[in-house]
Amino acid sequence: MNTPSDKSESKEESNCQPWEIHHWGEAFSTNDLARNLAPWSIAVCTVQSNGRGRFNRRWFGEKGGLWVSYTVPLDPSSSINWGHLPLVAGLSLLSAFESLGMTTARLRWPNDVLVGRSKLAGILVERPSSDMAVIGIGVNIHNDIESIADQLQDPPTKLANHVSPCPQPNEIMTLIANHLENLFKTFAISGLDAILEPLARAWKENLPVKILTDDQDYFGRFVGIDSVGNPQIIDDSGQLCTIPAHLINRLVENHS
Numbered sequence: 001m002n003t004p005s006d007k008s009e010s011k012e013e014s015n016c017q018p019w020e021i022h023h024w025g026e027a028f029s030t031n032d033l034a035r036n037l038a039p040w041s042i043a044v045c046t047v048q049s050n051g052r053g054r055f056n057r058r059w060f061g062e063k064g065g066l067w068v069s070y071t072v073p074l075d076p077s078s079s080i081n082w083g084h085l086p087l088v089a090g091l092s093l094l095s096a097f098e099s100l101g102m103t104t105a106r107l108r109w110p111n112d113v114l115v116g117r118s119k120l121a122g123i124l125v126e127r128p129s130s131d132m133a134v135i136g137i138g139v140n141i142h143n144d145i146e147s148i149a150d151q152l153q154d155p156p157t158k159l160a161n162h163v164s165p166c167p168q169p170n171e172i173m174t175l176i177a178n179h180l181e182n183l184f185k186t187f188a189i190s191g192l193d194a195i196l197e198p199l200a201r202a203w204k205e206n207l208p209v210k211i212l213t214d215d216q217d218y219f220g221r222f223v224g225i226d227s228v229g230n231p232q233i234i235d236d237s238g239q240l241c242t243i244p245a246h247l248i249n250r251l252v253e254n255h256s
């Protein structure tokens with residue numbers, strides 16, 4: 001039976017331990033479909049017509065890209081800060097891309113994957129209940145990014161421009177599933193500590209940024225996060241400045 005967020009007549013199901021895959025031809029948003037699935041499910045579609053990005057931005061989902069949401073179980077009684085899940089997802093994407101021989105992708109805090117200044121992938125984590133998270137991921141792979149570039153905040157790039165031969169979306173979906181499963185399981189036991197080391201490498205450059213909070217804007221070079229996940233910058237006077245993550249509305253990279 002189709003739900004309002006399920007536009008497709010045909011939905012296929014398959015298995016990729018521990019994940020159960022639900023594939024729609026066309027959907028509004030895989031994040032909406034995934035919230036009704038059990039943990040360790042994958043909701044994926046070929047074309048996504050109403051994809052959401054962060055800050056309620058539209059996310060274009062043409063054929064050729066990967067539009068997918070993974071559901072993971074959360075233990076509400078554990079001391080793990082589930083707010084760090086976007087970092088887990090971002091690292092999983094980097095390691096999946098690295099396994100294809102691509103080492104140039106980087107993270108922009110908290111959850112964008114870029115190559116240089118161009119956006120390759122985006123992550124939208126939602127928690128429909130206290131015991132499950134939906135990790136929505138969009139990756140430009142073979143889709144036509146040129147025709148939508150003027151409608152996007154960041155200039156886009158796609159995997160096919162960096163990996164040759166470049167796999168199809170379904171193969172990338174499985175690759176990410178494997179990396180996400182491993183990293184999530186480690187994180188669910190040991191928390192942020194377990195991923196601090198790969199994260200320190202993930203930002204790649206100390207780019208100039210503006211960090212916006214309700215009270216003030218901070219300017220400096222982004223150097224990473226501290227041991228509890230707060231972004232750190234070095235300001236113009238050489239001072240290390242730590243900004244509490246929960247106060248941050250947005251981080252913008254300043255490109256001159």
Ligand code: BTN
Nearest residue numbers: 029051052053054122123136138
């Ligand atoms: C962002 O960069 O702003 C996050 C983009 C997240 C897009 C993905 S595509 C699959 C999933 N379904 C959605 O509606 N959004 C996410």
